Amino acid sequence: MRYLPLTPAERSEMLTVIGAATIDDLFADVPAEARLPGPVPGLPNHASEMAVERHMSALAAQNLSAGTAPFFLGAGAYRHHIPASVDHLIQRGEFLTAYTPYQPEIAQGTLQVLFEFQTQVARLFGTEVANASMYDGSTACWEAVAMAGRITRRRKVVLCGGLHPHYGATIETMAKFTGDQIERQVPVLTAEPDHGALIAAIDGETSCVVVQYPDILGRIPDLPAIAAAAQAHGALLIAVVTEPVALGLIEAPGKLGADIVVGEGQSLSVGLQFGGPYLGLFGCREKFVRQMPGRLCGQTVDADGRRGFVLTLSTREQHIRREKATSNICTNAGLCALAFSIHMTLLGGEGLARLARVNHDRARQTAEALSAVGGVEVLNSAFVNEFTVLLRRDAREVVRELADYGVLGGVSLGRLYPDRPELGHALLVTATETTTDQDIHALAAILGEVLANAHEGSPT
Amino acid sequence: MPTYYTKDHEWIAVDGDTGTVGITDYAQSQLGDITYVDLPSPGATIGKGDAPCVVDSVKAASDVYAPVSGTVTEVNEALGDAPELVNGEAETGGWLFRLTLSNPSELDGLMDRAAYEAYVAGL
Amino acid sequence: MNAPNASGWRPAMGEGGEAPAILTVSGDRGLTLEEPLIFELGRPGTCGVDLDEPRGEIAPGLARFLRAEPPALPGLTEPETVRHYTRLSRQNYAIDLGPFPLGSCTMKHNPRLNEKVARLPGFADIHPLQPQHTVRGAIGVISELADWLVTLTGMAAVAMTPKAGAHGELCGLLCIRAALEARGDAREVVLVPESAHGTNPATAAFAGYRVENIPATADGRVDLAALTARLGPDVAAVMITNPNTCGLFERDMKAISDAVHAAGGLVYCDGANFNAIVGKVRPGDLGVDAMHINLHKTFSTPHGGGGPGSGPVVLSAALAPFAPLPFAMRGPDGIIRLVEEEDAPQHHPQSFGRMAAFHGQMGMFTRALTYILSHGADGLRQVAEDAVLNANYVLRSLEDVLDAPFGAAGPCMHEALFSDEGFAEGFSTLDLAKGLIDEGFHPMTVYFPLVVHGAMLVEPTETESKAGLDRFIASMRSLAARARNADPALKSAPHLAPRRRLDETQAARKPVLVQPQ
Numbered sequence A: 001m002r003y004l005p006l007t008p009a010e011r012s013e014m015l016t017v018i019g020a021a022t023i024d025d026l027f028a029d030v031p032a033e034a035r036l037p038g039p040v041p042g043l044p045n046h047a048s049e050m051a052v053e054r055h056m057s058a059l060a061a062q063n064l065s066a067g068t069a070p071f072f073l074g075a076g077a078y079r080h081h082i083p084a085s086v087d088h089l090i091q092r093g094e095f096l097t098a099y100t101p102y103q104p105e106i107a108q109g110t111l112q113v114l115f116e117f118q119t120q121v122a123r124l125f126g127t128e129v130a131n132a133s134m135y136d137g138s139t140a141c142w143e144a145v146a147m148a149g150r151i152t153r154r155r156k157v158v159l160c161g162g163l164h165p166h167y168g169a170t171i172e173t174m175a176k177f178t179g180d181q182i183e184r185q186v187p188v189l190t191a192e193p194d195h196g197a198l199i200a201a202i203d204g205e206t207s208c209v210v211v212q213y214p215d216i217l218g219r220i221p222d223l224p225a226i227a228a229a230a231q232a233h234g235a236l237l238i239a240v241v242t243e244p245v246a247l248g249l250i251e252a253p254g255k256l257g258a259d260i261v262v263g264e265g266q267s268l269s270v271g272l273q274f275g276g277p278y279l280g281l282f283g284c285r286e287k288f289v290r291q292m293p294g295r296l297c298g299q300t301v302d303a304d305g306r307r308g309f310v311l312t313l314s315t316r317e318q319h320i321r322r323e324k325a326t327s328n329i330c331t332n333a334g335l336c337a338l339a340f341s342i343h344m345t346l347l348g349g350e351g352l353a354r355l356a357r358v359n360h361d362r363a364r365q366t367a368e369a370l371s372a373v374g375g376v377e378v379l380n381s382a383f384v385n386e387f388t389v390l391l392r393r394d395a396r397e398v399v400r401e402l403a404d405y406g407v408l409g410g411v412s413l414g415r416l417y418p419d420r421p422e423l424g425h426a427l428l429v430t431a432t433e434t435t436t437d438q439d440i441h442a443l444a445a446i447l448g449e450v451l452a453n454a455h456e457g458s459p460t
Numbered sequence B: 001m002p003t004y005y006t007k008d009h010e011w012i013a014v015d016g017d018t019g020t021v022g023i024t025d026y027a028q029s030q031l032g033d034i035t036y037v038d039l040p041s042p043g044a045t046i047g048k049g050d051a052p053c054v055v056d057s058v059k060a061a062s063d064v065y066a067p068v069s070g071t072v073t074e075v076n077e078a079l080g081d082a083p084e085l086v087n088g089e090a091e092t093g094g095w096l097f098r099l100t101l102s103n104p105s106e107l108d109g110l111m112d113r114a115a116y117e118a119y120v121a122g123l
Numbered sequence C: 001m002n003a004p005n006a007s008g009w010r011p012a013m014g015e016g017g018e019a020p021a022i023l024t025v026s027g028d029r030g031l032t033l034e035e036p037l038i039f040e041l042g043r044p045g046t047c048g049v050d051l052d053e054p055r056g057e058i059a060p061g062l063a064r065f066l067r068a069e070p071p072a073l074p075g076l077t078e079p080e081t082v083r084h085y086t087r088l089s090r091q092n093y094a095i096d097l098g099p100f101p102l103g104s105c106t107m108k109h110n111p112r113l114n115e116k117v118a119r120l121p122g123f124a125d126i127h128p129l130q131p132q133h134t135v136r137g138a139i140g141v142i143s144e145l146a147d148w149l150v151t152l153t154g155m156a157a158v159a160m161t162p163k164a165g166a167h168g169e170l171c172g173l174l175c176i177r178a179a180l181e182a183r184g185d186a187r188e189v190v191l192v193p194e195s196a197h198g199t200n201p202a203t204a205a206f207a208g209y210r211v212e213n214i215p216a217t218a219d220g221r222v223d224l225a226a227l228t229a230r231l232g233p234d235v236a237a238v239m240i241t242n243p244n245t246c247g248l249f250e251r252d253m254k255a256i257s258d259a260v261h262a263a264g265g266l267v268y269c270d271g272a273n274f275n276a277i278v279g280k281v282r283p284g285d286l287g288v289d290a291m292h293i294n295l296h297k298t299f300s301t302p303h304g305g306g307g308p309g310s311g312p313v314v315l316s317a318a319l320a321p322f323a324p325l326p327f328a329m330r331g332p333d334g335i336i337r338l339v340e341e342e343d344a345p346q347h348h349p350q351s352f353g354r355m356a357a358f359h360g361q362m363g364m365f366t367r368a369l370t371y372i373l374s375h376g377a378d379g380l381r382q383v384a385e386d387a388v389l390n391a392n393y394v395l396r397s398l399e400d401v402l403d404a405p406f407g408a409a410g411p412c413m414h415e416a417l418f419s420d421e422g423f424a425e426g427f428s429t430l431d432l433a434k435g436l437i438d439e440g441f442h443p444m445t446v447y448f449p450l451v452v453h454g455a456m457l458v459e460p461t462e463t464e465s466k467a468g469l470d471r472f473i474a475s476m477r478s479l480a481a482r483a484r485n486a487d488p489a490l491k492s493a494p495h496l497a498p499r500r501r502l503d504e505t506q507a508a509r510k511p512v513l514v515q516p517q
Helices: A008-018 A049-061 A084-090 A108-125 A137-152 A165-178 A196-200 A223-232 A244-248 A286-291 A318-324 A334-371 A395-404 A437-456 B025-031 B104-109 B113-121 C060-065 C078-089 C112-118 C136-153 C165-182 C199-206 C224-230 C253-262 C271-276 C362-398 C429-438 C466-484 C504-509
Strands: A156-159 A181-184 A206-212 A236-241 A260-264 A280-284 A296-301 A307-312 A376-378 A386-391 A426-430 B003-005 B010-015 B018-023 B034-038 B053-057 B061-064 B070-075 B097-101 C157-159 C189-193 C210-214 C235-241 C266-270 C290-292 C313-315 C327-330 C336-339 C416-418 C456-458
Touching: A008 C362, A008 C466, A049 C112, A049 C136, A049 C362, A084 A334, A084 C078, A108 A244, A108 A280, A108 A296, A108 A307, A108 A334, A108 C078, A137 A156, A137 A165, A137 A206, A137 A236, A137 A260, A137 A280, A137 A286, A156 A165, A165 A181, A165 A206, A165 C165, A196 A223, A206 A223, A223 A236, A236 A244, A244 A334, A280 A286, A296 C504, A307 C504, A334 A376, A334 A386, A334 A426, A334 A437, A334 C078, A395 A426, A395 A437, B003 B113, B010 B104, B018 B025, B034 C504, B097 B104, C112 C362, C136 C157, C136 C313, C136 C327, C136 C336, C136 C362, C157 C327, C165 C199, C165 C235, C165 C266, C165 C290, C165 C313, C189 C199, C199 C210, C199 C235, C210 C224, C224 C253, C235 C253, C253 C266, C266 C271, C271 C290, C271 C362, C362 C416, C362 C466, C429 C456, C429 C466
Parallel strands: A156 A181, A156 A206, A206 A236, A236 A260, C189 C210, C189 C235, C235 C266, C266 C290
Antiparallel strands: A260 A280, A296 A307, A376 A386, A386 A426, B003 B010, B010 B018, B018 B097, B034 B053, B053 B061, B070 B097, C157 C313, C290 C313, C327 C336, C416 C456
16 A cells, blocks of 8 residues: 555564554454454455546546636636646645644744735735634634624624525524524615615614625625614624625725625635635624634744744634634634635735736626627626626526536526525626636527527427 | 632632622632733623633633622723733732622632632642 | 866865854845745735736726725735745645654645645536536545445445534534434533543534533543433433544443433544544444544545645434435435435435535545545555554553553553653643654644643554654654753753744734734
């Protein structure tokens, strides 16, 4: 076995040192009836690198990868170009095969990266502080809700209709066990989000209002208005950003009154990967820092007075606080944070703004091309790189038929909201810097064909 | 001012119906560098044995239990900027909060200085 | 001869004598490199990515939402970026550099085939919401891995979505709570042994339970009599780590499970230490109802400096109906499929809900499956045997110089536990750990488990060679002697690392978490 260095001779030599006759003597505490006499039945034995690679490659080949098709999916996971240097750097063994930096003297590389990452996230979000990452956007969002409950000592949570339904579902699941009372609104297919119902739901019992920015339909909510309403009732505003590239173009939520900003950092060099691992981003006001979940890296000095970094405020965490810990997070998303941070370093603030502009260009061009297709209507009055179109047919069927033509045309709202038939003809379309003119032409042409074919069944 | 001690290493100095609460010098020496004190809110009603206050060191968060019941009247604001006061002046300037005693007879179950010192010596 | 040595070069060893204390102008010292922050290096407007010129205008509808100014983040070109992170990387210790014997963390070699496979575009570049018929291979990976995990553990089903160990614990506890609620049984208490990972009580409290401790016996195991005495109609579950955090197998596991089941409760097993028994013992045979598996420990997906992890939870038949969505479920045809919200009412109606967006840590699934297929059933069994052999070799090679509190009680499993007993006055476990840094090793886990004073928990894993272990043992023996003999240089170790001990008090009293603007 290529990963196991001990030789049979060394094994018996070591057993002699230990004073055991056989390896099974070392498993003497396992009751005999629970000890398997040989390898677990029903499973194959070891395989060569070549054989395993062949098997896995065959599985990979059964997937239609984004790079091989006109691709327009978003809804919380975005395809962007990953600079070659990022993937090289995150595979350096010193980053890839290190543990959580509990021994800071020999983990300054990871720790400095985390400090830089925290600063980048805080400046991107317009918050005073940020943490060293969470599992992903959806769990970060739940942790923000829990944190708001600790701060306000209130239990009522209002979720805007534009919040990603998986995020809403995650919050609802956790609330079942913590007793938080969730009011979850559903999206209404209007050109701009209507905050009337959202604002009306906020009262003196409300802990927090959760608003996605841009929202699940790609629209931009009016954060200052919602922040004012929340503040008037002593509630916190949690802004949720699933597409950080958008913040190259639109104002940072922290500057618009959000008390806590969480997000999904996957867009910057983490890769689609069928949904994970992704990267939870978490920023907030400095006065809430001791209520924050997740690891925090802080600056300090060493015994010689040299600048250095350590994990700090760890008494919030569960390995110390046990049943009084502030959150469920333990392992986080360190390597994904590294990828994000390297990409952000390559871009810089102005590069990010430019990247967002290019994304916006492509999305506008896509929207224009689609609005020229019969039976397609663009919903949004404003968007960055993701928008909603209304089709004359059920969007789930259209997406499947587009895929049969080799086009990954978007995310149907029917997939996200199977219990909301009134959203069934809406399709989310995303374009990024990776979207080419040919991709846009292909989508428009084939979508036109699929919609025209409506009564002739799907192609074969 | 009579001062009483608990087995959990809190002290309470009583002046009329007002008590000032802190942790003992022995407790701070066991905890090491105090980094943060989470104080109760003035006006809070607490019962004997509740944990209205948490003292953090680098690697531990320790609950401070109320030696008696009462209503919090004042907290030591200086600890916000200088938690190290709890290390340097645990039984004077590093006090944590003051409360109005709701049941002074609870003091009867606490130790005096000599009894506490004997208790610590036996640990 | 014409100009026989015009350049003047000749080999030289320098003039002898002691090396002088040299202060460098740069602050770097040979290959020991200092590195500024990107905010000190970068320049506004610099960009290491060539981007297209914007072609059109910004849509008028967006005008009122625009950012006043770009984020105040300096950029670096590619050569500067590569150098910055490469220099930083050299300040890290890593498995690739040497033994990393952190107890309960299972820091084993990370095979590079796993990385190669995870980067195949068919896995790396697929969207979680693509139509299912365009991602058959991805679902195939999930179902193959699910099949392995279920078979290796002897359990009925597996919830694949939890994102790390603690998230997996939460998943298991939520399954337990949902199952008890479904039978109208409102139990309030979860029993946790004193030696448990801190995440166990944290998770139980988060799931709404009151936590009570179970004492340990003198030989480091759960006290079966005390546990049995505490069982009753209010106990929802016990959470047991097996092998436990003292590195010992819980001999009474089956009896514990039987007693808990008889009292109407359920058994959660923390699977962080599964590496010791993978392929040798099936937790399902011991009566476990739920156990998370840290793919980033046992199945060697890299730790990456603190994640990402992945914590699938295997479940007994009693708990499987309550698993979160999406759920990998074996149909009557024997094939495993993913059940999502849409078909849950029909196929998985009692699920407690969704724990996170999308389908779980797919990138970790491809790596773990690659690792598992490489080892096979025979190789995984050898993994457990070698991990246990290596730990016992360390235990027996050090117990004459370090106190091993449970050494006399018999063999350990995959980790060897020592205490600070016998160290000179004023010398601690921390000092020995920092001394290991100067010796070129990553320290072991220290001050955990809490039940042993000055605990040192050494987990060598199966991927250390005997020669590597012998080097580690030699260093440990030297350090133990220095701690017993009060070597003052040990008190201030490390001396040879990129940094000396850091002031954690200052960091916590006056937190500086971001670079000021």
